[in-house]
Amino acid sequence: MSFDVTTFPQQLSHDAYRYFGAHLVEGGVVFRVYAPSAAKVSLAGAFNGWNYYQDWMHRINDAGVYELFVAGIGEWTVYKFGIFDHQGAYVEKSDPYGFYHELAPGYASKVVDINRYQFNDDAWMTQRTTNMDKPMHIYEVHLGSWVHDGIDTYESLAYKLVDYLQFMQYTHVELMPITEHPFLGSWGYQVTGFFAVTERYGSLDQFKKFVDVLHQHGYGVILDIVPVHFVKDAHGLRQFDGSALYENVDESEWGTLYFDYSRVANQTFFLSSVAYWIEMCHIDGLRMDAVSHLIYYQGNRDHGVNEPGIHFLKTMNACLKANYPTVMLIAEDSSDYGKVTHPVAEGGLGFDYKWDLGWMNDTLRYYMLDPVYKKDHHHAITFSMAYFYSERFLMPLSHDEVVHGKKTIVDKMWGDYDQKFALAKNLYMYMLTHPGKKLNFMGNELAHFREWDEEKPLDWFLLDYSRHDAFRRYMRDLNHVYTHHDALYEKDYTLDGFKWIEVDNSDLSIFSYYRAGTTSTIIVVLNMTPNAYETYDVGVPEAGVYRELINSEKAIYEGCDMTNYTTLSSSTEPLHQLDYRIRTRIAPFGSMMFIKES
Template identity: 40%
Template structure:
């Protein structure tokens, strides 16, 4: 079917006065339909309509492979409404052609060639031109989209596989190239089905100049990176995962952007997208520019980007990067290097307002998606509704749990008894927000070692500790996130230049770790007690956290139904314990549903022969108890038989 193009013969524009009003109010959430390059018809001629925001430009023209990259041949006109938008129609050019904007500023005789901030596609880096691209697509994931709310609710099991598309798998026979989006679709879907994860989360796929930034220095806020294929190829990847019952989260960066000359920085000879004040413009840690969220048009730009990925690419949620850096004016700055707000405080009032607006707009348009905050401080109400003064996110990364847990497991077991708080303190605040427990890419780079490499002892002990860590993680309140490679115990820390150490899976111990993670995922999804009450204190109950000498903790997880109960016991030393009594709420046979020390997981096979009958012996203030065998570095999980 031939595409029906908008006819702009009468108006000469796709932009209405209402669009301009919303744009200047900071409320336009679909600018991508108006600004940028769009195929259109005028006076019977097919071509492309262009529109760009450059309020301080004296002249703007479109340059490209269709006019020899010559400035002035295809000038745009400024709208007469003080919007700062330049627009125009160019006949006989269209899909696949390269272009940029040539901008002459009103100031300092400044002129520059800029890529399109709203481009749907870009040349493969290090080339820098935007590409006119028709992103129409016939989606075939209706069944998923109609029912996905069931998988995105606070009481649903959520187990996220975080991954970097370029380094997940390599093709050694073809100069170690990475997979394209379509190759990735087939292989990733099968892998996630086998391992039991519910969602994939991609490190930012938005176009970025530097591959080594992993996408966190984004410039193409409306374009998937062309390194792995076309926009339609990426749509196919999302669609295929949906067809296999797997959700897709996208990492999104509204906090900062790189200073590359063809991008957003100093766009029209002024600091347009970034702050003009030096104390707020430059991010000292990431050497990048900070979005000026006090500017209405910039807020419209970012709101539109968020909606774009949810609408056009059917993303099931956004993980918002570096929220802490947005909330605090003094983030990564020394005294005297930051400017207080109007009340003299360090809170970034404009960013707070933007984040609330973002969550309100997203949830109004897509009530069945999740917006997840990477926020590392004790900022109150990150996941509270905006109507009650919160920021309105659905989930928050639990960075405190992550740091404490990794610190604990890094200790030699001899010393763990001196810091039991690292394992238990997280419960004190576990229900203040709706959390996701992240073991992310940030923990396995920059000489931090891999997760397996962090564990103490020889190879056997490292793998046993890793299985214990995962057992504790998957039974702790909160949704789950694990970065690629961790699921099979990769030894090397992650590098974006190389693929994962898939060759390790020829060895039974690493096959065992992968099987353990897959079985944990399936138990987590199957047992309501492990996910229904993640944000409810009634969903967790300590049995005993006082046995610090033996470094053993035990707890119950509870679901909404009284019979949905799971007992977890973690032995954090290499010493097996026999006849170790743990109190339980009622009698009967308690089935050992998972044991991290089972032989099939690479363990020593110490366990409870399938389960234990409760005895009427008072322990831990409970009338019934189980005489258990606790394996070394073992997590054992029990459920009442028949539950």
């Protein structure tokens, strides 16, 4: 699938970025662009006084590829294409394959050396996997609003993030889109530069340094990318050569334009963009936004199956897996379309993971309920395991859940101030012990009460308050337990990794289950009401002495301190279809894990 201009655009390629765009060569720069419907194409920049009638590009084939070598210019040269119609009028366009662009309101492209940076992450790259049997708790970050001191760059943020990831014991970071976008309020999802890192936080080399630093410290980097649509800005892909070269006729729900993936050239464009981030920037995973819009027209099942979109997903994912087998492909898909995480060869779409948005919605609705009514919604907790093994699901509490009047995670919880914190701790115990990999948006760990604002940093001052500081300590300790016990991650996607203990006690709204790994088995108990129990028996699969591994109501987490502070010896009385039982204490809204001592 390597690019060959003689077979373009009919032949799919994953590395067209090596040909198109602006490339430094001996003595100058060579520029190439695809504009089949243009009458003429020119190149303009400071090097010719922005004269669109001086440097005409050469149409080198019938397909509509244009090329021009300009001598005596080099890196950081600023340029635009002039796309002329048959009446002699022209529009100024950014380079679709441009590797760096001016920040809005500017839109010129810039020549950069994409090959200069030398990574020092061989140790990471050689042992990288898709983490099926490893812990993965992803910290989702918007770089512009995580912290802010006015001088943050990719490089400086890398070191700050490494320190924080180490402290909190997350395993990966997922960056909200960092491809160039004109409008900050789009959060990066309305893209103009699919091959360009945004200038907001520094240069391409600084971004590569960001990835390199995280890799050297043992952290994976996942990019949020947008395969479905692009902005309508006149300098972008819209009507690029005077025709609908990149777009189809339908406008999206976001007021943007859908890619037309019935064209092989557009498949090559986006596939090459993805491969660029993997190959040139050492990205470890790609979270693909709004996949349901590639499965169904406009994301609506009633509008029918989007055959070109599905074909493209399968083609892209098969190519990526063939060339980059250890890179994670993650679908943000709100549909119930089947086999999203099954291999393409088996009729699937070829993703490694799919966000479980059903789990997220059911779970948050349940935790918002008055406990009096929880018994009538018991299935909101039990239902996820009825379908869980149909895909490889990832459990997300993302940026989408803390904006637009939805309230933040802690503020969604039922009850008064104290009860909200107790329930939020319970929720995270449930999340971290449920099968599947995890994702949390920045600020969730602080018990943030203000909804996220892309123009403001997180409210780090909350840590001056003991309740918030204790909550973050709880999240850190929970992450430590998660990453250090194989029961909680090794068998996420095999049937022997999870078993309900007590699943049908809707009257008391108590749930228990166990997770099993090669070296550990962990018992989980969740109390969803404010009722306390001095004695509550729980079935266990093995005889022995059990100790409490973590309890959300410990005093150090500003809980009521109703815990199991002594070890618990099992008795031989069967319970919950298990041969043994232990007698526990359960706090109001308490959640706890137990492990058998060796």
